[in-house]
Amino acid sequence: MNPFLILHVLPSAGDVEIRSAYLRAIRQFPPETEPERFQAISHAYEQIRDEKSRLNYLLFDRGSPGATPFEVLLKFYAASPPQKPLDFEAMKAFLRSCATT
């Protein structure tokens, strides 16, 4: 999965911002309790920790993030679960969309 998604940073983020995001993520998912998550976070950080790695990732990475579009959606959620519930207006829109479908 895209390392920028895993660390919740924009592709334009700098080294310091990425390092902060990495430290925040490993505090949230320590290796003792979330070994797989921790590994994914560490790998993501290695992939984009400095500018050269980031550019190499953006230019030449070939790792497919899933086998089908749905799988990508589910992996996207697993890698980057919403930190917060939807805000009230988005929640209203979501629930209303459930009535029309």
Added chain:
Amino acid sequence: MGKKHHKTSRRPGDLSPEQLERQALDDMAAARFRKARDAYKILCKQDREKYLPGLIEANRGLAEQLMGSGLVSEAEQVLTYLKTIAPPSSILATDVSVALKKQDWQKALDAALHFAKTAPTAHDERDRATVADALVLAFPNIQEAGSLPLSEASDLVAVVGALRCVSEERWEQAQELLRPLPRSSPFAAWKILVKGMIAFYTGNPEKSEALFAQLPPHGVPMQAANALRMFLGQDHLAKFGEPAGERAVRGAASLLNAPKLAPFLLRAEQAWRSGRHTDSYKEMRQAPGFPSDQPDLAGALSDFYFKAAFAMHEAAHEKYLEWFERLADSGQFKNDLEACLIFRLLGCAEFNNPFSEQIEHFWRMFLEYCPTDDPLTRKIASLALQRVATYYAQPEEADWYFFRDPVDPMRDAEGAISLLEESIASDPLNVGAYLKLLDVYESAEKEKDRNRLLNRMTQLFPKDKAVLLHAGRESLNRKAYVKGIEYLERAHALDALDPEVSETLVSAYTRLIRQYYEKKNVNKGRHTFDMVRRHAIHDKINFTRGLDFLQALQGVLETTFGDKGMGGRLMTAARECTRSLVALLFFAHGYSRLYQRKQASLFWAELLQQRAQVVTAGDRREVFDSFEYVHSLDETLDWSAETAFVRECLAPLGSTAFTREEGSYFMPALGKYPALSSLAQAIISEALRRDPDDPRFRLFSVLRKTRSPLELDFAAVDKIYHDAIRQGDTNTAKVAKAAMQTAESLAYPPIDDEEEEEEEDEDAPFGIPLDELRQMRQMAAQMSDAEFEAFRKESAKEIPLPIFDLVMGRIMGKSSRRSQSAQSRRGTRKTDQLDLFNE
């Protein structure tokens, strides 16, 4: 053959009442309301009292379905009919439901209030739930909700308040608000949903799942729960079934703040799963915000579509890329980002094509579409050009030790140099481009350019380890040892743990030391030895950095040029701390021979005595490694006695125990020394005697007989490859595949038009007219393995099989039966990823 009629496709009038009822129920369950209505109409004629509720339900479902599809007038016709048959409460509930489908929340609220006032005692659960949904989805504010003319107004206030609390992460307050709601409340399902949402967002998926499982099957809470359940386990989607699954995915996309992607995603998924990969992309391409380079769902999906090709099986990979190539040719991109991503995809794919003519074009087009205002664009350009230059600097075929034919060191040296210069101009601080250019100059034997560049690099990058290492090595090559040591000490200061730097540094010191001793400057030599000792290691056999070997070297140098007594003491100290006496003696003997030029050194006799101690394959490996090191000191010396010694030490390998790994270690190494080459054959024979099916040694055996890639026994290697795969011997499989790819690449070099025309003028080769031969090959390329075998057998009636096989050349294996054009265009896919889409 007569037409087959499915049982359920019979006309309703032909069915018995029981069959018709069963069909009506099936149709209702599958949301085929029109068919269900027709069935219930017939059934009502037989028993109106029994089947009228079914007819009403079918009509309600149909009205809602038509409304949901935007067919308002048709829905209104159904509603008009419904009013003639249904009780008022049911009609009112339908009004609510229709308003909900029309997304008219105020009308739904009004209809719900009307229902509550007119039919307060209605008992239909579904009607009550629909009304509750309408009341909640109107999201009245607390005052409004509290003042509504409803007996359950307080329940509505609690639900809406709890939903607001959830969105603001006030979990306990939400629970408090919901606590008074009784199970009998029409809002009970909403209470369960909110509690499930709290469990979901607070990281308790089991509780969340348990709560969602309690929800009634109809209504908004269930739909919302299904969307959340998508994230609770990958198998939920399969459980939902078709329409519910679609609704769940729409909801899931909404939860990820990407509701507009949902309809495209559904169609894209269906197309992808049925193998229509480009159709899937076409669907997704229509979605607003796609493609994206942001870290959101659209970005993840873009990543997928532009990288999935590298995990596809070969035919799908080719087809997918060809479609994008056509799109690129047409220039009809959705936007610049799409163009960028397409050219990136095509450019990356070309790295695997040994004969690419488009690689530079694709990457230049990629750069053309990159945003010009991005400060990183120049760096991106520099890296992309450097990567293409690296491709140009590679040899066309795999560098593979068994093939002894000379190969061109680079595809296009001048192209590589030109691109690297452009890369450096784009980003003058891209050290990687300088280092690559250095390598290219070296391979192209442009010494002056290389030295000039290296000087420039040491000024530009005085603190770059790789540059300092290069500069150090270059100085050593020029025998400027002091200067080299200065560079290498600086590199060592930057990274004291890098073994490559330490090894090169010690090597530089020992060369300087030898120079001092050789010039009888013994004191300087001793002083420098004291300096080098701090880089020595003790824990393994290392001819350069091992303390024992350094002491032995100084011992030999002292014995030859300085104090013989000191030399003896140093040798004694070396013996005491060595991990391999045989290796140490061989080492000391080698240096003694270098300086004394006598066949029998002080150590030779002892070394010969030690031969009996060489017992295990590991001991033999040490002897061989020592020999290789000593031999490299001066290849012009006559090392025949030492070679004979090694041969005797290694000879039992052909008959005594050795592991596959040990055998494999010696195979390529022995090939370098003609006097030891026959030992390689002995090892192969012994290994195959023990296990005739061992793919690794079968491969060694085939390759030893192969003088050039063009002579490769393709069928034998292909069989070995498949055997190795079956046995899980991935290393052997890799070598076999590399061998086949190399042979294949050389067998089918890219054909330019002129050559092709010349070929057409040739007479019939093998006695078969050329056009017939070409047709045969084209047909074969389209065939499955079974068809090809049948074709081969059939052809045997007219052509001798060996000739047939020769005509088909190396298209005997499936992978090689592609068209030449496709092969030369794309080359063979090499991927380190699993084949995700292989059926």
